[in-house]
Amino acid sequence: MTEKNLFELIKASDEKAFEILFRMYYEPLVSFCIKYVNDRDLANGLIQEVFVNIWENRKNLRPQQPSPYLYRAAKNKCLNYIRHLNVKHEHHKEFELEESFEEIITDETNDKLVLIYNSIDKLPHQCKRIFIMSRMHGLKHKEIAEELGIAIKTVKNQIGKALKHLKTDLSHLDILLVISILKLFSNKF
Amino acid sequence: MKKEDLHNVNWDLISDILTDKASENQKAEFENWLNQNDSNSSFFNKIKEIWLKTGNLSHFYSADTNYAWEIVKSKTVQKHTKVVKLKRTLSWAISAAASLLLIFYFSKNIRSPKEATLSTTNNSIIAYKLPDNSEVDLNYQTEIKYNKKFIRKNRELRLNGEAFFDIEKMKSKPFIIHTEQGSFKVLGTSFNISSYKNDSLLSLFVKTGEVEFFSENIKGSVIVKKGEQIHYNKINKKLSKKKNKTENFIAWKTKELTFDDLTLEEIAAILKRVYNTEIRFENENIQQIRFTAQFKGQSLDKILKVIAITFELEIQKTDDYIKLLEVKNEQTKGQNN
Known part of the structure; x- marks a missing residue:
């Protein structure tokens, strides 16, 4: 699975591909949308609608890079919403000029994000849960141990197990390149 | 695996180093290990790279993303699913029952999804996984509502009807269920609650673990243990507790x-x-x-x-x-x- 063929897979009703696309782009698109509507709850709702529309019209998807498509769809959703409200938005024109998002990410980087996601997804249930709590949610070992009612030592071992698995699974990636691009990626949002 | 054994890896230590939790002693121990040979340091560098890399996927798994995914999932990939995934303990008969019309929706107003609603009709029952991995089975004409901050704060939801819960254990976050007649507080356990708004009787049957029951009209709380059931009459405020001989209580599910x-x-x-x-x-x-x-x-x-x-x-x-x-x-x- 690569980023480029996500649309093809979604077109064929692949639910996992749709979930990956969603998880990869949801928050960046919400941040992007807030610039237009200036309201987080509203932005959440609009971006959710964008994804629901994509799924409903998946038969019409063409194989292409998702990023430009998604940002364009999000922008249109926001602008339609603003027009619909018939509210004169002072910065309206300024926003329409902003097209830089299409250059933000290179294909290669996102392909790797998909690989990393898939690799994490393959971890055993408890191991995956502990790894995500530690790495993604930033919880301390002690907090995780308390939440799950297990020993701190088990938490650490599970994290080690996850890292070992990921290291083997992702050994073919050009790791340093990925890191540098990812840093760029995370700075943009 | 064998190769890693050669490095004599201490995962306790590596986890603490990566999360910046290592004490001075641990740091010294780590330095010592790192400098033992080149392969140790190159091994650690690879692990550290993985650590950094995966951190950049944080937004994939954030609470907001998880929550939004539940909503979008219910409107897309799950929308046409008539048969809900059922637990292994259930027989073919309940699969048939669950394959009846399934009504499954979240808050009507997608624009401000502060609360999620899950409900069944007259001829549908469903099995559902909550954001914290707890499982809930809803009997006929039942509704549960929960807040967007479900996981981040306390795990709380409102119930009207009958449901069987199998709660995922989280020590610091109790699971609280509010009904018309009273509230239930649990840590990790499985139990059945029947509390329909138009029914004067509330009942609870605990299958495993224990559940604490609170109500405005009762001083303190009542602890209900495994195999016990309580009935609470909201009209005369009478509470009765007994050992349950059978599990007919959850027969709607099993x-x-x-x-x-x-x-x-x-x-x-x-x-x-x-x-x-x-x-x-x-x-x-x-x-x-x-x-x-x-x-x-x-x-x-x-x-x-x-x-x-x-x-x-x-x-x-x-x-x-x-x-x-x-x-x-x-x-x-x-x-x-």
Whole structure:
């Protein structure tokens, strides 16, 4: 699975591909949308609608890079919403000029994000849960141990197990390149 | 694996180093290990790279993303799913019941999804996984609502109807269920609550672990342990507690029924909860017949047929209910078989 063929897979009703696309782009698109509507709850709702529309019209998807498509769809959703409200938005024109998002990410980087996601997804249930709590949610070992009612030592071992698995699974990636691009990626949002 | 064994990896230490939690002693120990040979340091560098890399996927798994995904999932990939994933313990019969029309929706207003709603109708029951991995089965005409901050803060939800919960253990975040008649607080356990708004009786049956029950009208709280059940009457505020002999309580979910010398009237009340079908009797004589039997994964038709054959009764079906009658004509008796 690569980023480029996500649309093809979604077109064929692949639910996992749709979930990956969603998880990869949801928050960046919400941040992007807030610039237009200036309201987080509203932005959440609009971006959710964008994804629901994509799924409903998946038969019409063409194989292409998702990023430009998604940002364009999000922008249109926001602008339609603003027009619909018939509210004169002072910065309206300024926003329409902003097209830089299409250059933000290179294909290669996102392909790797998909690989990393898939690799994490393959971890055993408890191991995956502990790894995500530690790495993604930033919880301390002690907090995780308390939440799950297990020993701190088990938490650490599970994290080690996850890292070992990921290291083997992702050994073919050009790791340093990925890191540098990812840093760029995370700075943009 | 063997290669890593050579590095003599101490994951305790590496986890602490990566999360910046290492003490001065640990740091010294780590430095020592790192400098032992080049392969140790190159091994650690690879692990550290993985650590950094995965951190950049944080937004994939954030609470907001997880929550939004539940909403979008229910409107997309799950929308046409008629058969909900059921737990291994359930028999084929409940799969059939669950494959009935499934109504599954979240808050009507997608633009401000502060609260998620999950509900069933007259002819649907569903099994669902909450954001914290706890599982809930909803019986007919049941609704649960929970807040967007479900996981981040306390795990709290509102229930109207009947549901079986299997709660994922999280020590620092108790799971709290509010109903019209009172609230329940649990850590990690499985139990059944029946609390319909228009029903004067609330009941709780605890299958594993223990559950704490609170109500405005009760001082303190009541702890209900494994195998126990309580009934609370919201009109006269009376609470009763007893050991439950059978698990008929969760039969709507398991389709496993035990009738231990019960009258047909009592059995009809149980069957109504399980199959959502009203059973009437021609006269009081039939109502008072006593019956003992066990059923596993049987349909209502099959159960009624067994009762009818045993007591030589006739089954009459209408759209709204099923009636049991005495067989008038001697000749028709044998034809029930």
